[in-house]
Amino acid sequence: MEQPEDKKIRIGIEHLEENPQINLIELVGYVDSYNSKFFQETIIGYINNGDTKLIMDCQGLNYLSSAGIGSFVAISEELKGRGFIVLYNVHPKVLEVFSLLGFTKFFNICDTFEEAFQKAQELITDKVEPALSEADEKVTFPFSFECKVCGKKLKASKPGKYSCPLCQCSISIDPKGHITYQ
């Protein structure tokens, strides 16, 4: 098995000044079947170190084959339930590969950094937390839960919009018991 010595892709990572929870990853080079494993393992290494909210600047990514797409799928799988990845500045030829496979709907792809940052902020604040596991059949009201923002124990008499009396965050509860924080 070949071990990539010259990785052919440079990967930089830094915390965003605007929101240090978010990491900005910069790519320069290409991802094909030669270095896709290296690329995937590097990003998954960041995720396993706790960097799970990722914005990726793809301006320097000049080529992507199906092996590279496979790496992006693996990264998304790793982030499932833990965080997200938002791509921006994607070269039109690279974007075409995502489009031909119908994967543009699967990934968060933005044009500019500003759009990507806004999308990331939305993904952080609009996180939908299922209050119950899918195995639970029915939700009964009044319904007790803990505010995810401040930890205060709360009770909702019916589905609807509420405001946490302690931290003032907005909470929506749907009839199935799904809670959305804003």
Place this chain on the structure above:
Amino acid sequence: MEKFLVKREKFISKKINLEKIRECVGKALEKKSVHEDDIYRMQLATDEACSNIIMHNYDEDTNRPIFISIKDLGDKVSILIEDEGDKFNPLDITDPNLDQYIEKYKKNGLGVYLMRRLVDEIRYHTAAEQGNKIELIKYLSKSK
């Protein structure tokens, strides 16, 4: 009128050589003044074909030959890719269910599907006694 832009250039079956193969395709098609989008598509389709050869036909053996020939056929260009590995006809592969692909987080097996989307014709030369010959054809007047 047929004209060779590249005649049976040999590459060794190392994945790092995929970059050289893409460069070979790029330089040849630039000579023919092919649109840069189509050059990229042919580079990608050739890369996918050669990646399959290295990983499957040669089972990651890094010292086997891959031969690339590129022909100017007037209104189209053809890239013939030859190997000496196990028999494998990519046209036998059925298209994946892409929605299921996404739902199940599958990572492999998209190469042949992508090749089909990138070029106008794929021919598998069944007459080859040993190894495989696969030909990728792109019509230059057609925008795909």
